[in-house]
Amino acid sequence: SAVLNSVNMVAGGMTDYSRQRPSRRQDSNKDFVLPGWVTPMPTVAIIVDTSGSMSEKFISQAMAEIGTVLQNTRSQIILVDVDASVHYIGPIKDKSQIKLSGGGGTDMPAGYKALSEYKKKCNLVICLTDGYTPWPAEPLPHTKNIICIISTKEEDEGIKGVPEWAKIVRACIND
Numbered sequence: 077s078a079v080l081n082s083v084n085m086v087a088g089g090m091t092d093y094s095r096q097r098p099s100r101r102q103d104s105n106k107d108f109v110l111p112g113w114v115t116p117m118p119t120v121a122i123i124v125d126t127s128g129s130m131s132e133k134f135i136s137q138a139m140a141e142i143g144t145v146l147q148n149t150r151s152q153i154i155l156v157d158v159d160a161s162v163h164y165i166g167p168i169k170d171k172s173q174i175k176l177s178g179g180g181g182t183d184m185p186a187g188y189k190a191l192s193e194y195k196k197k198c199n200l201v202i203c204l205t206d207g208y209t210p211w212p213a214e215p216l217p218h219t220k221n222i223i224c225i226i227s228t229k230e231e232d233e234g235i236k237g238v239p240e241w242a243k244i245v246r247a248c249i250n251d
Contacts, residue, residue, distance in 0.1 A: 078222060079141070079144070079145055079202055079222060079224075079245075080145075080148055080149065082200055082220050082222055082243070083118060083120060083145075083149045083151055083200060085220070092113070092114060092116075093111035093112070093113065093114075094111055094112060094114040095111045095112075096114070097111075097112040097113075097114050098110060098111075098112050099111060099112040100112065117150060117151060117152055118151050118152070118199040118200060119151060119152045119153075119154060119196055119197065119198040119199055119200075120145060120149065120151045120152070120153050120154070120198060120199070120200045120201075121153075121154040121155075121156060121191050121194075121198040121200070121201045121202070121219075122142055122145065122153060122154070122155050122156065122201075122202045122203075123156040123158060123184070123187045123191065123201065123202070123203040123204065123205075124138050124142070124155065124156065124158070124176060124205075125138075125158065125159070125184065125203070125204060125205035125209060126157055126158065126163070126176050126177065126178025126179065127159040127160070127178060127179070127180060127181060127182035127206075127208075127209070128159070128179050128180060128181070129182065129206050129208050130178075130205070130206055130226075133228075133249055134206055134226045134227075134249070135176060137204075137247050137249050138204040138226060139171065139176075141202075141204055141224060142155070142168075142171065142174065142204070143171045145202070146168070146169070146170065146171060151200075152167060152196070153167065153168050153169070154166065154167055154168075154191070154194065154196060154198060155167075155168045155174060156187045156190060156191055157176050157178060158178070158182075158183070158184065158186055158187035158190070159178035159179060159180045159181060159182055159183070160180040160181040160182065160183045160186070161180075161183065161186055162186055162187055162190040163176075163177045163178055164177075165190050165191065165194055167196075182205075182208060182209035182210075183209070183210065184203065184205065184209040184211055184212070185210060185211065185212040187203075188201075188212045188215075188216060191216060192216050197218075198216070198219055199218075199219060199220065200219060200220045200221075200222070201215070201216060201219050201221045201222070202221075202222045202223075202224065203221070203222070203223045203224065203242070204224045204226060204247075205223065205224070205225065205226065206225065206226055206227060207223075207227070207235050207236075207237070207238055209237075210237075211237065211238065211239045212239075213239075214241060215239075215241045215242065220243075221241060221242035221243065222242060222243045222244075222245060223238055223239075223242045223243070223244050223245070224245050224246070224247050225244060225245070225246050225247070226247045226249065227246065227247075227248055227249075228248065228249055228250070229248065
């Protein structure tokens, strides 16, 4: 629900005038084109931690979270698969397109750096991780950030180093 609320908050304020879509009141004025309202589709980036500390259950939970975002939003989704380096960055439209790899150490700043250099800018960044990773000093400019800590218990050490610039949500799974 935190992810969907954030997507709706980002999308809710994204309205503007555009002459590409004429106003519904255009018929009243033949002299010039009246601008109409347009709502651009927000872009959501999902960074998935695929390091060795992420068990199969944690990866399955991350896949479930990605599936929920894909199913419940009309947003454009960019997936970033990262452990010690970025293995994939690109758009996805369906859960079947996801092929995660990794299993090494963890370097979350590499994922954020790759996302900052990607051709499409994002409005919301969701990071799915167990939290055992270094973090960038600051978020990407002009983005909302959610870090989803996936763990097997309520109180976990993985949450200690999580940066304050992100909203933190927990996904606790049964062991």
